[in-house]
Amino acid sequence: MKLHLKIWRQKGPSNAGNFVEYDLADVSPDASFLEMLDQLNEQLQTKGEVPVAFDHDCREGICGSCGMMINGVAHGPKKGVATCQLHMRTFHDGDTIVVEPWRATAFPLIKDLVVNRAAFDRIVQAGGYISVSTGAGVDANNIPVPKKVADQSMDAAACIGCGACVAACPNGSAMLFTAAKVEHLNLLPQGKAEQYDRAVLMVHQHDAEGFGGCTNIRECEAACPKEISIDFIGMLNRDYYVGTLKGAGKRA
Amino acid sequence: MTTTTSPTVKTMPVFTEATLDAGIPSGPIEGKWEKHKFEMKLINPANKRKFTIIMVGTGLAGASAAASMGELGYNVKSFCYQDSARRAHSVAAQGGINAAKNYQNDGDSVQRLFYDTVKGGDYRAREANVYRLAENSSAIIDQCVAQGVPFAREYGGMLDNRSFGGAQVSRTFYARGQTGQQLLLGAYQALSRQVAAGKVELFPRTEMLDLIVINGRARGIVTRDMVTGKIETHLADAVVLATGGYSNVYYLSTNAKGCNTTAIWRAYKRGAFFGNPCFTQIHPTCIPVAGEEQSKLTLMSESLRNDGRIWVPRKADDKRRPNEIPEAERYYFLEERYPSFGNLVPRDVASRAAKKAIDEGYGVGELKNGVYLDFAEAIKRLGLEVIVDRYGNLFDMYANITGEDPYKVPMRIYPAVHYTMGGLWVDYNLMSTIPGLFVTGEANFSDHGANRLGASALMQGLSDGYFILPYTIGNYLAQNKLEAVTTGHEAVKEAIAQVEDRIKKLLNAKGKRTVDSFHRELGRIVWDYCGMGRTAEGLKIALEKIPALRAEFWANVNVLGSHDELNQALEKAGRVVDFFELAELMCIDALHRNESCGGHFREESQTPDGEALRDDENFAYVAAWQYSGNDHAPILNKELLHFEYVKLTQRSYK
Numbered sequence: 001m002k003l004h005l006k007i008w009r010q011k012g013p014s015n016a017g018n019f020v021e022y023d024l025a026d027v028s029p030d031a032s033f034l035e036m037l038d039q040l041n042e043q044l045q046t047k048g049e050v051p052v053a054f055d056h057d058c059r060e061g062i063c064g065s066c067g068m069m070i071n072g073v074a075h076g077p078k079k080g081v082a083t084c085q086l087h088m089r090t091f092h093d094g095d096t097i098v099v100e101p102w103r104a105t106a107f108p109l110i111k112d113l114v115v116n117r118a119a120f121d122r123i124v125q126a127g128g129y130i131s132v133s134t135g136a137g138v139d140a141n142n143i144p145v146p147k148k149v150a151d152q153s154m155d156a157a158a159c160i161g162c163g164a165c166v167a168a169c170p171n172g173s174a175m176l177f178t179a180a181k182v183e184h185l186n187l188l189p190q191g192k193a194e195q196y197d198r199a200v201l202m203v204h205q206h207d208a209e210g211f212g213g214c215t216n217i218r219e220c221e222a223a224c225p226k227e228i229s230i231d232f233i234g235m236l237n238r239d240y241y242v243g244t245l246k247g248a249g250k251r252a
Numbered sequence: 253m254t255t256t257t258s259p260t261v262k263t264m265p266v267f268t269e270a271t272l273d274a275g276i277p278s279g280p281i282e283g284k285w286e287k288h289k290f291e292m293k294l295i296n297p298a299n300k301r302k303f304t305i306i307m308v309g310t311g312l313a314g315a316s317a318a319a320s321m322g323e324l325g326y327n328v329k330s331f332c333y334q335d336s337a338r339r340a341h342s343v344a345a346q347g348g349i350n351a352a353k354n355y356q357n358d359g360d361s362v363q364r365l366f367y368d369t370v371k372g373g374d375y376r377a378r379e380a381n382v383y384r385l386a387e388n389s390s391a392i393i394d395q396c397v398a399q400g401v402p403f404a405r406e407y408g409g410m411l412d413n414r415s416f417g418g419a420q421v422s423r424t425f426y427a428r429g430q431t432g433q434q435l436l437l438g439a440y441q442a443l444s445r446q447v448a449a450g451k452v453e454l455f456p457r458t459e460m461l462d463l464i465v466i467n468g469r470a471r472g473i474v475t476r477d478m479v480t481g482k483i484e485t486h487l488a489d490a491v492v493l494a495t496g497g498y499s500n501v502y503y504l505s506t507n508a509k510g511c512n513t514t515a516i517w518r519a520y521k522r523g524a525f526f527g528n529p530c531f532t533q534i535h536p537t538c539i540p541v542a543g544e545e546q547s548k549l550t551l552m553s554e555s556l557r558n559d560g561r562i563w564v565p566r567k568a569d570d571k572r573r574p575n576e577i578p579e580a581e582r583y584y585f586l587e588e589r590y591p592s593f594g595n596l597v598p599r600d601v602a603s604r605a606a607k608k609a610i611d612e613g614y615g616v617g618e619l620k621n622g623v624y625l626d627f628a629e630a631i632k633r634l635g636l637e638v639i640v641d642r643y644g645n646l647f648d649m650y651a652n653i654t655g656e657d658p659y660k661v662p663m664r665i666y667p668a669v670h671y672t673m674g675g676l677w678v679d680y681n682l683m684s685t686i687p688g689l690f691v692t693g694e695a696n697f698s699d700h701g702a703n704r705l706g707a708s709a710l711m712q713g714l715s716d717g718y719f720i721l722p723y724t725i726g727n728y729l730a731q732n733k734l735e736a737v738t739t740g741h742e743a744v745k746e747a748i749a750q751v752e753d754r755i756k757k758l759l760n761a762k763g764k765r766t767v768d769s770f771h772r773e774l775g776r777i778v779w780d781y782c783g784m785g786r787t788a789e790g791l792k793i794a795l796e797k798i799p800a801l802r803a804e805f806w807a808n809v810n811v812l813g814s815h816d817e818l819n820q821a822l823e824k825a826g827r828v829v830d831f832f833e834l835a836e837l838m839c840i841d842a843l844h845r846n847e848s849c850g851g852h853f854r855e856e857s858q859t860p861d862g863e864a865l866r867d868d869e870n871f872a873y874v875a876a877w878q879y880s881g882n883d884h885a886p887i888l889n890k891e892l893l894h895f896e897y898v899k900l901t902q903r904s905y906k
Contacts, residue, residue: 011817012817028542028543028544028545030542030543030655031543031545031546032547032653034547035545035546035547038545038547038768039545042766042768042769045766045810045812045821046764046766048810048812049812050812050813051812051820051821053818053820055335056509057334057339057341057508057509057510058339058341058343058344058508058509059508059509059547059548059550060344060548060550060551060649061649062343062344062430062432062433063334063339063341063343063344063508064336064338064339064343065334065335065339080648081652085649085652085653087652087653087655089655110479110818111817111818114818116335117335117336118335118336118456120336121336121337121338121444121447121454121456124440124441124444125444125445125447125448126448128441128444129399129400129441129442129444129445130398130399130400130441131445132395132398132399132442133320133323133442134316134319134320134323134395134442134718134719134722135391135395135718135719136398137391137394137395137396137397137398137399138394138398139394140353140393140394140396140397140403140411141355141410141411143397143398144405144408144409144410145402145405145409146405146407146408146409147405147406147407147409150402150403150404150405150409151402151405153400153402154402154427154428154430154434157402157427157434157437158428158430158433160433161336161338161339184400184402185400188400188402190397190398190399190400191400
């Protein structure tokens, strides 16, 4: 395959960025999107040009490191996969492909296609855990969890924290991420003790990070590589409202 | 300890009779850990906050230890090269985690898990460690459930189990095909709680580039901030390396692209012994290589062998599609060769059997580099829905990568490098030969011998992190009075100078070839000569090729960009430098170990039917290699292995 690429290049947060165009030949349809970028980088380096920086690690769709806007769509045209699992057979010979970083206020750019997603970590630190110290667990089967509940919790827990939901949202909202993190735990009996505090604290942190509000546009759900449902946002809203009425959200 | 070294010949080490003492507590194996826990010294809660611990790596072993140490009151600094602690490569483990709960009432026990693990490791693991691992296994599941890990459940709400290779009981707990992810999120959440509590400070996108040793003790690390390029020093009272394995020495492996040996390799060069470097695991069920541009291999979980049947056509070079080949013309080689374990033989056995079939011309797929893993019978027996529920995400992943539908045609699989049993040598307290330097998880050599059983890596990482280190580090700190150290110390300056010098050399080489091109070539050499089958002759060839390629690397590598910015080529270059040196040590170790055991298959040493043939008389020891300078052969130290509870026998899964 032959491709024409328009890739966002930006040396650093304080430099101006712009699209740079590249031609790439002999791309295998079996290559993944990231392997195509590897090939471009080999070509650039051989010519003495600095390679394109992009985050990636496991390359099997689970670590959540990779992610870029491909022709305006987070993780590209194929549904339910991260960028690393997108294969070039999805494209056609001669295609022009536009590649950009996640763009959101709360994800400041570091270089080229790499952004800083530390805001996600801080949302989890605000309450995305169960307060149990090592050694305090009881025998695992003492806490029966009906299969349907465990399955639903797992549907939320499948979130890989890639940030596609934010990049896809016209409001730059991280509500799908936050909801997935909150409801993974709130659905389980183990998570009930901190259910309302968790919802209120994590939503407040979400807002403090500069993410936008949710207006049910559902772009996040469409872009999510794990196809996490916005039903979880509904559940979060309920926990948040009830929590607010109960005066939850204070750890002291 | 008496050691000798030969100054010039690097390929043939001089064997020594030096023996290492692992500090295994006395008494019967069932009581060793309990007794040791009681005997270890404690630090009172008010004093714990006076100590700082450095934890490098945030996978299962690192995050679990960092969280647990923070809970106890220690000040923890936690480092990872990823942009978030949650992305460490434990996240990619699919199948499950073993525990001797015996919830299935199928005859499991601590004793049996211990036995299976020692046997599975082909009798090259330390009995006392393995027993402790089996003992801790139940508490791990309890801890994870309490944290909110959504393990698979039966309809009544009880935990579900499945089987893994090398076991005849169902003791594997799982969360769909994402068990590693869920366990890691559990540990990451516990870690996040300690960050909020102010006990753990996170340093993401930070790479450890050297270990600081002062007066013989590990007292800190030198790091590079991967965003700004700043070289920094962090000092502490103890340092823990939980930095994973080194499968990426082969270039193509199932590891994440960033996985590297740098942290443990720098520690090795500072005096930590390296245990059994040649013990690497080839996982039987990976998606076969499709082309030249391929950057990594993808694993298909071992759990698939619960329901999938492995076969090749009985006729070599059979061009028919799999569905057109009648039952009688299929060779279910594992079921036929190993009737009692069938498709669930351990990984090393399954991998070699697949390789044999392919080498003899029975391979399937366009490149003839795979064997079938077939679910047709399971779908008929259990129904499509059950298979979707059990393995849905794995099937999707397969379909995505290959463009084939595994519900309709059998998967094609081939062995790939997956895990390294070797790693830094540690004693019973998980401390390396440098006092104050602890090593956990895949980064140490400890519990899996010459072959790791499926679903045991997660177990070991969490056992080390949740239930062993919190005790043994306290014991170390309580027993040793450490002097105050500052960044002005000579050892700190020397370590920083070395790091900066190396970066400068890489950027100034200004040659013609990219880092990746060297890494690929190195990987090819290691795979060809120190992969699934090894011979003395081949290893000697590798030991000539590797130094030659390394010399070319330094003369001709091209690393663009500068040191004071995000520079991924520079990061890779630094890691590949260490892979070069490690590759040589692996080959030296493989050459010296003139026997086959587990994943280490020396073709000269096999039984008449092609199984690994051990030489217990001469090799029932851990080879712990000691660095003795760049131009000298490493020194071999031995930890003799004593088998008091599991009888040494030829491993049989027939």
